[in-house]
Amino acid sequence: MNKESYFDQALEWVEKRGSQQIKADKEGYEPPKSYINKTTNESVQPDLTYTTSNGSKHYTDIALKSENPQALVTKWKLLSMMAQLRNGKLHLLAPRGHKSFTTDLVNTYNIDAIVHSI
Numbered sequence: 001m002n003k004e005s006y007f008d009q010a011l012e013w014v015e016k017r018g019s020q021q022i023k024a025d026k027e028g029y030e031p032p033k034s035y036i037n038k039t040t041n042e043s044v045q046p047d048l049t050y051t052t053s054n055g056s057k058h059y060t061d062i063a064l065k066s067e068n069p070q071a072l073v074t075k076w077k078l079l080s081m082m083a084q085l086r087n088g089k090l091h092l093l094a095p096r097g098h099k100s101f102t103t104d105l106v107n108t109y110n111i112d113a114i115v116h117s118i
Contacts, residue, residue, distance in 0.1 A: 003047060003062045009118045010048055010062055010093050019050035019058075032059075035078060044075050057086035063094045063102040063115070073109045080112045093118045 007026050014022055023032040025047050034045035048060040059079040066072050080090040090113040094102040102115050 003064065006062045006064075006093070006095050006118060007047070009095075010060060013093060013116065013118055014048055014050050014060060017050070017052070019052060021049075021051040023049045035082065037074065037078065040074070044078050046079050052088075054087075056088040057083065058088040058091060059083045060091045060093060062118075063092040064098050065101045069101075069105055073105055073111065076106070076111045076113055077109070084112065089114055091116060 007024070011022070011024060011026070023030045025031050025045060032046050032049040034043045036042070037044055046059040047062050049057060050060070051057050059082060061076065061079060063072070076090060076092065083090045090111070092102050092106065092113050092115045094115055095118055099115060099117055105111065106113050106115055
């Protein structure tokens with residue numbers, strides 16, 4: 001499974017929240033800002049970002065099981081930190097079959113994120 005197949009569900013989830021300024025890594029949307037991890041020199045980009053009516057910025061990532069969970073941990077920690085700086089939250093959208101994997105990573109590595117089922 002790839003993230004593309006879940007983008008419509010993720011966009012629907014974000015739009016239900018009365019979000020503003022939605023940015024998505026999908027055609028027809030402005031792409032979210034990407035960040036460079038100085039240690040690994042890798043580019044980190046959330047799947048979606050949005051702003052709420054109170055001005056807080058939220059980051060959303062579609063959470064799928066991975067052969068390299070450490071890369072996800074690094075990405076989610078960075079996105080969580082960026083969200084906190086903008087009074088927002090990191091939301092991890094876990095499709096069926098991926099939620100326990102995602103929840104385990106969040107709990108094990110103490111990542112400040114909210115895991116949602118999609």
